[in-house]
Amino acid sequence: MANEEIASAFREIGRLLELKGESLFQVRAYGKAADRLVEAGDLAELIREGKLTDIPGIGKAMAEKIGYFMATGAIPQLEELRREIPQGVIDLAGLSGLGPGRVRKLRDEIGVESVEALEAAIQSGQAADIKGFGPKLLKNLRSGIDLWKRVRGLRLHMAGRREAEEIVSRALESGAPAAAPAGGIARGMETIDRVTVVIAIDEPAPLLNRLAAGLTGTDQTAETLCYTGRSELPIEIITVPPARFGGKLLLLTGSAAHLEQLKPIAETAGVELSGLSPARGDAPLEASNEAEAYQALGLPMIPPELREGRGEIEAAQQGRLPRLLESPDIRGLFHMHSTWSDGKATIEEMAEHAISLGLEYIGLADHSRSAGYAGGLSPDRLRAQSEEVARLNEKLAPFRIFHGIESDILAEGELDYEDELLGILDFVVASIHSRFGLEREAQTARLIRAVQNPHTTILGHSSGRLLLAREPYEFDSEAVWDAARTNDTVIELNAHEKRLDVDWRDIPAVRERHLLISIGPDAHDRRGLETLDMGIRIARKGWLTKEAVLNTMGRDEVTDWLGERKKRTTSA
DNA sequence: GCCGTTTTCGGCCCGACTGTTTTCAGTCG
Missing domain, CATH: 1.10.150.20 (5' to 3' exonuclease, C-terminal subdomain)
Known part of the structure; x- marks a missing residue:
């Protein structure tokens, strides 16, 4: 926890120094130090042993700031910079x-x-x-x-989710029988404008007082608590008696469209959906969880991610709700980076972390040579990495590291190495990292050429969008998905928080399982693997079932699948 | 600000693109 806080403070110092016009090397030093801190161990212990400066990138000045922060919770230089730069x-x-x-x-x-x-x-x-x-x-x-x-006013999903989960676990620790996020967080929206948490509890006052302790600017009633969270999002905590928890959660989670479509169905079942709580006659609807609430409306439980008024209610009525992808379905991940390019953890650290998450394999895909800024691999280094992967595979068996590359898609859609070198790899993620501004036709042609390259296994983060910061690049997605399908190229649903992709439900080929999706964490450190969770939510939101997803294949199945593709490539 | 070493300071990761200007500064990944 302290590691994360100090790392984020260092990143902020770096950004502010840059705006002040300080040396870029100094700016970068803070970034590097932040990266290392995230991967470092218990800071309090390192301080006791006087070993802070053993961390690469942490020198005398940084160590002093870390020590000061650990003792006081603040870094004076940061406070000063914040005052200086509005x-x-x-x-x-x-x-x-x-x-x-x-x-x-x-x-x-x-x-x-x-x-x-x-x-x-x-x-x-x-x-x-x-x-x-x-x-x-x-x-x-x-x-x-x-x-x-x-x-403006929107934040990334994960920023709000972390706060919501903290509140939920504090409520549960305090003895509340149930607590859950509602609203956009529950529905798996990529961006959100508020955090809503519903807590089931009979006597809310003590819990609300405890949650409000130490906060400023709170607005508290007998049943609710509102304040501005660390993420700068408005936080609403709403308590209900346990018997009404399900109804309240249903009402506060569904989108406006979902609730509107649900109303007539509820009415038929004798339930009123307007107001603060669903009601049956004069009494509030009794439902201790959402499944019971939907049951009271004569419907099966509809997963929160589907509650957008896009056909989920008819599907529920007709018993055709899909069995959506779930975390235990995921058996391995492709697209991770290591210290060989711009990752923060070694290959072995990433693999060990994947093992601790119960995964059977990872696909290593560091940056290719054109990505000089990211330490992209020269042909020689790529060959050397191949040997390192082989060594680790012996050591970690039966866990498996598939050796791949995230190849830049060059100007005309070419990959970044000669065929002979691509041939030694297990797989290739092809991604656009430059020339985002091409005309629609040119960009489409470029992407089609890339996905049709027999070496291309996966098309990486295909929208180029940076949530809240940059619009996606222009291309004809239908044409690209078609080209991908005919070449058996997998489309990546990039779980990197800032690069979530398009609405997959609208792509028939995906629904019909002719086009596989890869949940790509695009992880640059061990923590990046946790964004897998976000990828799964977005996949669920796109109505994806496990059959449509590459990562639900087991290790041996993936080995065979890649082997088959390789045969086709060499015979082509 | 860190590092390494040639102990006192120089090097630190780069290359293409963009829009401007008329030879290049600034941004981006």
Whole structure:
């Protein structure tokens, strides 16, 4: 916990120093230190033993800050930087096309210190006077501002989920018989605007008081507690008597469309769905869990991820709800990075962690040579890595590491190594990391060429979207999925928090199991493996069953499958 | 700010793209 907190403080220091214009090497030093801290052991113990500086990237100055934080919970330098650099400036730096250099120009030359001020300065023509701010940049900034306005107040799912889970476990530890997140978190939405937690408890006051202790700006009633969480999301904690827990959760979880469609069905069953709680006549509906609540409406339990009013109610009535993918179905993962490129953990550490999660195999896919910024592997290093993987496979058997690469898709859709070298690998994830701005036709042709390459096993994070920060790139997805299907290329559902992909339910080939999906954690450290959970939620949201997912194959099945593909590649 | 060493400071990861400018600064992955 402390590791995470200090790492995030160091990252923030790095970002703020960059905005101040400090040396990029100093900025990077904080980033590196943060990475190492996440993978480091118990900091309190390291401090006692005076071994903090044994961590690579932690020197005298960093060790001092860590010690100070452990003792007081604060880092003075960070507090100072926060005072110096207003939030508006940090927002500015988040706009696409605005880095530290241009943000400094905006501040120094026309005194712009917020997105709103930038918008006004563009409007008035003032921004166009700055050297280097031409018409195209201004146009890009305008669309960046539009995106910023659209996503204001939204946060990534995981930020809210962590807070929700903490509240749930504190409630359960305090003896509440049940507690669960509701709303967008329960439905597996990629981004959310609030955290809602429902707690079943007869005497809420003591628990609410305990949860409110130490918080500021709380708004508390006899049954509820609201405040702004660490993620800056509004948090709503709502307590109900245990007998009404199911009904309340149902009401607070379904989307507006789902609840609207549910109303007439509830009415037929004699249940009123409006108001604060579902009611039967004058009395609140008795249901201690959601399954009982749906049962009272004459329906089977509908998984929260499906409650979007997109056909799930008819499916439930007709008994055709799919048996959605679940975490225990996942037997292995592809697409992970290691310290050989820009990962934070060694191959062995990643493998050991996967073993501890009960997985049978991982697919190692470090960056390819064109990704110089990420330490992409030269042909020689890729061969050397192959030997390392073989050594580890002997050591860790029967666990298996499949040796792959995340190959950049080059300008015209080519992969990043010669065929001969690709031939020594078990699999290839092909991903776009450059030229996001190509015209739709050119981008489509490029992607089709990549997925049709016989060496390509998986198309990585295919939308190019960065949630809350960047729109996806333009391409004809139908055409690309078709090309992928005919070449047996798997489409990755990237579980990396910031790169969740498209709505898979709309792709018939996936539903008909002609196109496999890979849950790719795109993990750069051990913690990245936990984003697997998010990938599963998004898959469930896309109505995916285990048959449509590559990662539900066992180790031997994957070995055979890759072997078959290899035969086809060499004979082609 | 860290590291390594040539003990006192220089090097630290890069290459392409974009939009601007007219030779390059800034951004991005």
